[in-house]
Amino acid sequence: MMVFKPNNIKICIVSIILTLISDVSSMEDAGFCDLSGETCTTPANSDRYIFYDINPPEGFNLRRDVYMRYAIWLHKLQMNRNDLNLKNFKLVLPPWSHLYHWKYSEVPEHIPWALYFDIESLKKFAPVIEMHQFFSDYGVTYKKVEIDDVYILQHYQDMFETGKFKKVEIDDVYILQHYQDMFETGKFEEKMSIEDCNIPIRVNYFYYNNLTSNNVRCLSFHGHTSQLTSILKNSTASSFLFDHAEVALHDMFGDKLYWKCRRSMRFNRELHKIAKKFREEQLDADDKKDMTILPDDWRKEIPRRNAIGGPYLGIHLRRADFVRSRSKEIPTIENAVKQIKNKLYELKLNKVFIATDAPSNEIIEIQSRLEPEYTIITYKPEDWVGEKYKDGGIAIIEQIICSYARYFIGTYESTYSFRIQEEREILGFPVESTFNRLCYDGSESCSKPSIWKIVY
Ligand SMILES: Nc1nc2c(ncn2[C@@H]2O[C@H](COP(=O)(O)OP(=O)(O)O)[C@@H](O)[C@H]2O)c(=O)[nH]1
Ligand SMILES: [Mg+2]
Missing domain, CATH: 3.40.50.11340 (Rossmann fold)
Incomplete structure (x- = not known):
């Protein structure tokens, strides 16, 4: 050696x-x-x-x-x-x-x-x-x-x-x-x-x-x-x-x-624009009312905790390979829906935005379990968006939409969820509205994700 x-x-x-x-x-x-x-x-x-x-x-x-x-x-x-x-x-x-x-x-x-x-x-x-x-x-x-x-x-x-x-x-x-x-x-x-x-x-x-x-x-x-x-x-x-x-x-x-480094990782402005239009049209978001406006330059951001977010619940439901690789931690569709319903009821919201890599049959199942009581919204890109920004850009648009939600629940150990949590820390949400995960059994009693609060 x-x-x-x-x-x-x-x-x-x-x-x-x-x-x-x-x-x-x-x-x-x-x-x-x-x-x-x-x-x-x-x-x-x-x-x-x-x-x-x-x-x-x-x-x-x-x-x-x-x-x-x-x-x-x-x-x-x-x-x-x-x-x-x-x-x-x-x-x-x-x-x-x-x-x-x-x-x-x-x-x-x-x-x-x-x-x-x-x-x-x-x-x-x-x-x-x-x-x-x-x-x-x-x-x-x-x-x-x-x-x-x-x-x-x-x-x-x-x-x-x-x-x-x-x-x-x-x-x-x-x-x-x-x-x-x-x-x-x-x-x-x-x-x-x-x-x-x-x-x-x-x-x-x-x-x-x-x-x-x-x-x-x-x-x-x-x-x-x-x-x-x-x-x-x-x-x-x-x-x-x-x-x-x-x-x-x-x-x-x-x-x-x-x-500082994390805050400098702003997404491409057009992706933000696409997500904003979607939030406004489909999810009744209004950045002014929702207190989710950031300065143009990340160096001008200041510490705050007063973001409210759009009137919808944001969910990251990681499926695909996670269903196998994290089988002890990932809920069934039925258990995921149970938790989503409870949270919508508790927050008095009727819209849930779901970011997911789930196959379409699973999305249909979620829909059938939630509707007509609640409205489920997923993001389907226009053709030009899909062609220009591809899978990576679509995933980012969904992340942005979750970042601006009133309340967010992510998936256990998913780095996709972690990045949403960081984005919400930057936007100034109360900690309780961010560091949440879907539990295996559909309850809220499983261990919470680690809380990494923003530091200025
Ligand atoms: N569009 C979309 N893609 C997703 C979603 N979740 C995961 N993906 C895709 O799967 C990849 C997940 O890999 P990665 O970024 O490593 O996150 P992790 O595996 O969940 O820790 C992402 O980069 C996306 O391409 C989702 O909610 N929506
Ligand atoms: Mg990964």
């Missing part, structure tokens, strides 16, 4: 190589070179890049949490006064490709973050750039299809065929892995070391055939994201990729900085 000692790291001075596949040789000791290989900037003055990738089966909402771990790290690096070299890092946003729960119209498709998030808001917290921006900054062409103001990046296959393919090599790749003995010994001290790989190595990243590296190592890791700073400090490499980035933990979960 080789123990990782920052001072002993062989300092890698490998420039990012943007080559025609035939060859343009790399220049040692340089930062970025232009395509001819003639003009290079030194790493000290130029941007350096951090990429991260995540265990493929992880879903959208856990990925959002992993983003925060790295955005907070980059935010801190940027604030760094002592080491100027650490200030130039940019965090490259990994496109949303091949998500397990989503259907894709084209395979593989690279969905940029701008389709789902307000990039300007993200940038007010951390130095982030889109993957396509990285490519275009470094002269790598990609095929793009313009859909309004966002780009959907497509596969390079045609470039292989036409020979216009260029390769991007990431200087240093670290595949994070858990210490094998960690759970046996129960010792959870902060540590990391280069070791043999105990998980499969990936050599192409983000489903781009031309994004690769010659320098891939496995880093057994336990601890917080900021522990990775020593890797940056001891290297002059211009680009780093941390694969299985989810292995690193939040520096501090739930503190002020955590919430």
Whole structure:
């Protein structure tokens, strides 16, 4: 076993190589070179890049949490006064490709973050750039299809065929892995070391055939994201990729900085607009009356607990794979409806909005058990919304609608529900109206979800 000692790291001075596949040789000791290989900037003055990738089966909402771990790290690096070299890092946003729960119209498709998030808001917290921006900054062409103001990046296959393919090599790749003995010994001290790989190595990243590296190592890791700073400090490499980035933990979960970062993750404005129209038309929402107006800029938000929410109950009913994987915690449809009815009666509401990934036969069953006593509303996207925003955008619209409800009940251990709870904390709802879950037996007596209150 080789123990990782920052001072002993062989300092890698490998420039990012943007080559025609035939060859343009790399220049040692340089930062970025232009395509001819003639003009290079030194790493000290130029941007350096951090990429991260995540265990493929992880879903959208856990990925959002992993983003925060790295955005907070980059935010801190940027604030760094002592080491100027650490200030130039940019965090490259990994496109949303091949998500397990989503259907894709084209395979593989690279969905940029701008389709789902307000990039300007993200940038007010951390130095982030889109993957396509990285490519275009470094002269790598990609095929793009313009859909309004966002780009959907497509596969390079045609470039292989036409020979216009260029390769991007990431200087240093670290595949994070858990210490094998960690759970046996129960010792959870902060540590990391280069070791043999105990998980499969990936050599192409983000489903781009031309994004690769010659320098891939496995880093057994336990601890917080900021522990990775020593890797940056001891290297002059211009680009780093941390694969299985989810292995690193939040520096501090739930503190002020955590919430700043979380507040900067505003959704794409059009998604908000679509959700608002739906809330107004179908659910009688009125943001003014409901006290759910936020300032345009998240940095202007202030602590409050006076949000009322629209006159409807919001439910997240996670089904699909959860029915099997959490069979002891997920209620039957009958038991879910029982709890929904009780809550509607208690709150004197007659409309329930249900966000769900349930198949249509289950939705019909819910309907038949609730109506005509109560009105059940689900979101069905107009064609253009479905085409433009796809499964990911529809899921977000449903999350927004639940966030603005008078009262919310989520699903046990679902990160989709957790993100709604956070959104409601930001909107300023009373805690009791947010941290609730559907119980297995239809009662209200099962354990409540952990309460993570917002901190300013
Ligand atoms: N439209 C919609 N999609 C959902 C809903 N619940 C789950 N999904 C989909 O399933 C995925 C769930 O995966 P993930 O984000 O990992 O959340 P988790 O698995 O519930 O912790 C989401 O990203 C959605 O694509 C829902 O209520 N509505
Ligand atoms: Mg998941």
